[in-house]
Amino acid sequence: MNIWETILKSAEKYPDKIMVMAAGEAFRYSEMLEYSKQLALELSKTGIKRGSRVIVYLNDSPDYIAALYAVNMAGMVFVPLSPQVKDAKLCDILRHSGAEAVITSSELAEVVAAISPEEVPDVKHITVLGSEGDLPGWNWPCCRAAGFVYKKGRPVILEEADWQEDEMTAIFYLWDKNGMPKGIMLSSKNIMTNMDAIIEYLKMTYRDNLLVLKSMSLVGTVTGEILASAAVGATIAILGGITHAGIILKAIQDYKITGFFAMPLMLHQIMEYKRREKYSTDSLRYIQTGAAKLLKSDVEQLMEMYKGVALYYIYGLSEASPRVLHLKPDEMLIKAGSVGRPVKNCSVELLDADKKPCVPGSIGELYVQGPNVMLGYYKNAGLSEEAITPYGLKTGDLAYMDDEGYFYLAGRADNMINQGGFHVYPAEIEKAIRMLDRVSEVNVEGVPDELLGQKIKASVTPKPGETLTPGEIYDFCYATMESSKIPKIIEVL
Missing domain, CATH: 3.40.50.12780 (ANL, N-terminal domain)
Structure with missing residues (x-):
């Protein structure tokens, strides 16, 4: 390869077609x-x-x-x-x-x-x-x-x-x-197999014009934009690190952009830009986003604002070249909050602390298998062995899967609490306590304990106008959780 x-x-097929545009040159x-x-x-x-x-x-x-x-x-x-x-x-x-x-x-x-x-x-x-x-x-x-x-x-x-x-x-x-x-x-092989997967789910062709907003030093830009566009004969436009919403919208109009990736924060800025309607975005075919949470209300607003434009949510990491999971346009609302299912040439497994497969709804760590998984870390055999395990690439990301195979992120593995030998994930407890109707926000952490090593502490914020007591929260936890996951300290903020 x-x-x-x-x-x-x-170049053999489209010698005279524009490959790249930037700052007045092509x-x-x-x-x-x-x-x-x-x-x-x-x-x-x-x-x-x-x-x-x-x-x-x-x-x-x-x-x-x-x-x-x-x-x-x-x-x-x-x-x-x-x-x-x-x-x-x-x-x-x-x-x-x-x-x-x-x-x-x-x-x-x-x-x-x-x-x-x-x-x-x-x-x-x-x-x-x-x-x-x-x-x-x-x-x-x-x-x-x-x-x-x-x-x-x-x-x-x-x-x-x-x-x-x-x-x-x-x-x-x-x-x-x-x-x-x-x-x-x-x-x-790492790069090209992941490139093929991206081309496939985005349905990229030589008719596409991509806008590059991320640094060109990132593996996602190299694999998913530079190489993917070149492989199909598409055109890319480079803004050189400019992130002002007005300039981005003008570039979409002037270059007749069909697709781009933007972080949720950038999409917010575009949605809130007061002069947004001044620019035509009729050429847009798709928008990709990821790396931060995108609320269902944001998805609804984007879909209303850009009718007919396919919206994708993606998850990946550089060690996986980088794309791992994606949520397709027709899934963005019905699976809001999910990071989707694996892309082509990639598989994902959720394992618990004992390296056993998690059942749907149970939180575990994501492991990635496939030809997109890196060779290792340069000059660091020890770190490579920690990352590339018999189970696949250890991502350090916690997630759970629903009954239909869609993944939802739930924090990082290094937040795991060891309470007396029982390994507990904060996100799992937070998710459970949020089921209590009067709860607005929950933060769970491990605090030092001489006997247990760590104790689980839950800080709970009630909804406006509501009241809660630590006893009520404890009773709810006792009725709905395993005993090893019940917080030892409950604080109502």
Whole structure:
């Protein structure tokens, strides 16, 4: 499986079709392929070997796409970074990845140059897009810095690398709980099988125009927008991190956008934008959202506001390339609050604390199986073994499943309370106490206890105008819960 084939095939089929638009510039498929090949040839001339890591440190732009394909064509490992990563964090990733090359821009080169070369001795070459020739002011010994400018209409002969499907082709960085880099290793198979699933459920075609609002350094943007659109010959428009509702609506109108992903907060801003009706959104075919709760009332408002537009709720994680679950448009109201069912090429299992399958309605931890599951964490075998278990990828997310196989998130596994050896999930108790009519909000936590290790504490807020006593709540819990799950401390706020 070769990632670069997604652009090659579409460039052969749609050479004159616009592939990407951004800030007044546009690249046709044939031009982006030409740009990528020129940059790949430049990388191959550096002497850096196949499999070496290449940091791509660019603003969201067509250059990012060219760099992604160029690194893959040259047989090197693509390591995307957001320009938000700077100073010590940038140094940490350069050092941890062992990157031998960096692709950056003339605007960001100073950020890279500010790092002490002694801190990152593996870096041998810096390619600065938008500049030409060697950069004389570069003061890193043993590291050449050279400019690169795409020359339109100059095809090059390049033998693209042939990747094994399970060979590491990209590393996407996150941060662990201690603030240290955590590199997610993905193969071509990981990325491409997830890309196929996204294309299928969104019914993507060459007629689509996608608006990119998320950082291009994220695996979701790479898999679900850049590569998916290229694979079908669609067009993408890049706003470069702009999140103002008016600018987004204008882009939808001007670029005739058919689909985009936005966080629920952004959708709220669009819905509340007073001049919203000034812009036409007739071209829209679908909207994806996720990563935060979307209320049923929000779904109803969006469906009323954008009649005929398909609304999807999605769940995923970078370690799964990233898409895992999705809720389809005809399910958004009848299964409000759910994160849906597995996408193609992916399966999910809910396991309790003893690693036994959960029955419907019972809370457990989500485990993911499928070809989209990462290879592991770069240079961290211990963490990889913890995450990739015999049961699948351990997500750390708690959920329950209804009788029809739809999943509902219920918190994180690290919130689990150990009360005298009984493992209790706060979300499960909160869900039960909310069944009491007069309850508005519930917060359950574990508090230290010398005898039990932890005790369950429930803080309960009554509905306006209602009253509750700790005794009433205890009686309700006693009648409806297992004894090991009844809070030892009940506080009425």
